[in-house]
Amino acid sequence: MSLHRNHHLTTGVLHQHGGRNPDLVDRAAVGVAHLGGGQDTHGNVVTHCERRCATHRRAKAAQPREQTLCLPPATRGLDLPVYGTLAQEVAPGHDAGRMEATVNVNGVVTDGDQAVVSVFDHGFLYGDGVYETVRTYNRQPFLLDRHLARLRASADRLALDVPPTDVDLETRMRDTMRRVNPGGEVTLRILITRGVGELTYDPAACARPTVVIIARPHSGIPDTMLRDGISVVVASVLRNHPRSVDPSIKSNNLLNNVLAMQEAIRQGAYEAILLNHRGELAECSQSNLFAVRDGVVLTPPLDAGLLEGVTRNFLFEVGADIGVAVNEAVLREVDLERVDELFITSTTREVIPVVRVGDRPIGAGRPGPIASRLLTRFRALADTLTRTSGTS
Template structure:
């Protein structure tokens, strides 16, 4: 596929899509991004993703050099230009180039980058059989330091936890917050099922306010599944009947083992399957 990458209103092939080495997004992780799924040629929940992008940018005092409406047009044009029926969009806004040093107000020309590609976060067998988690010693950023609700380019916190998981032989790792409560995984939100009730950490537990998380909560309400957004501990994960993760790239994926403990009966459970099927039906109709 001849890939067309959008940078500030122009399209470049993969080899020629470049930003300055003095861009503060590269030098300091100073920028924000969104990851979005493409289903049947359309970006799933595009408006919600763009609103979160704008909120993240506002939180770090970064002005996006266009309107949400123009960004919508440019994202859809990029999808069409790359002729992607199903795939993934990585939308990035950096602070732009500036002199060495932390001062963001010496930067100019924020960079808007739209990459349309395919993605496969986890092997297919994990969606059928479930994946294994390990609890990382690396905790989520303290919300009073850098709010996890900001989807920033600085993902080192998550990467360090990911390294722990991979070294333990697990493709994903569970992260706790500064209070020792369950927050989320390195790239996904987490849900538990106990006695038929769907349980997930609240926003103030130090998590990203996931778009797919919100979709699953909507689907649960439609299906009449009781939901509790409450602080949870590792104990709650250990004794859960079911566990699954959600994310734009991951979609909905079951977890059947954590810290060498089997979750439930060690297989994806009925509520997980019900919500997975409801999610797949929704994206088929998207």
């Protein structure tokens, strides 16, 4: 069985003509509407946090903290899966400010609440750094070689030195995850920052990079989410222009993604699709996007301005293994009305079916068979590769 991607894929294109050109000016206006509170240009309720007075903030500081979602009236009361809320991240009865994690900072392993990084670290000050997220199967980091290769490629594009070798980084990862979720799976985040330095953008101000590894229990995706699918929205926030921020850099500076995800949360959706400056579908705020049309799987090409996901690339191999064509294709928002299936992929999410974009159902409005086949084979291969090789 060959697991090497065919680099000469035939590009399938659903949308060959200009078609409807999204009103990017109006979309940009929505993105800043929440700054003043009230409603954006689509009538969505937005927060008024900046209108709270200082006295009220001081009074609230002494009370237990709660996080609530500000959702449009049409979505209130619905049981919709939303990523990133405290309800999903913290178990009942636990302190929302304390994360269950083990952290390795420059080789020193501590509990998460004891880990320390300087406030003068340029990763904290400017987001000057890169990262990777890796998950385990059978307690073995999956596709680790590919993740580390992308980490170094991202660092090279920032002229950021990564002194530890791949062997050193893997050793640190294993040292860090040893105390986490015994017998269960682990999610690891590797962060390399410019390091501690003066308040300047000059990289020469930092003597050495900071290397952080965070290990947390991997909870997986709920079966109900795979059974029922998720809803997403098309964000008003555009994907960064490639000549502004290189999309191939997996950077610690994620403000573009944060703004898009805020829109999804406000609208009661799990994820947000970002368009590029040409009005094409690029990717989601935390995942890559795939569509299915007439039995063929399509995903936006790299020149749409997206991060080349490790799971995205592996899915080409998974598809080839089960006889499902996976091709790159230019896709636009109007194409979402013509696809039979839609799904997202990422390291921690694997393959999740999308059944609704905004108020529009995808296909029959339920998860489709091809996404299910790909997920089943993906998991089987992940299990086999980590059992047979020890590492991947």
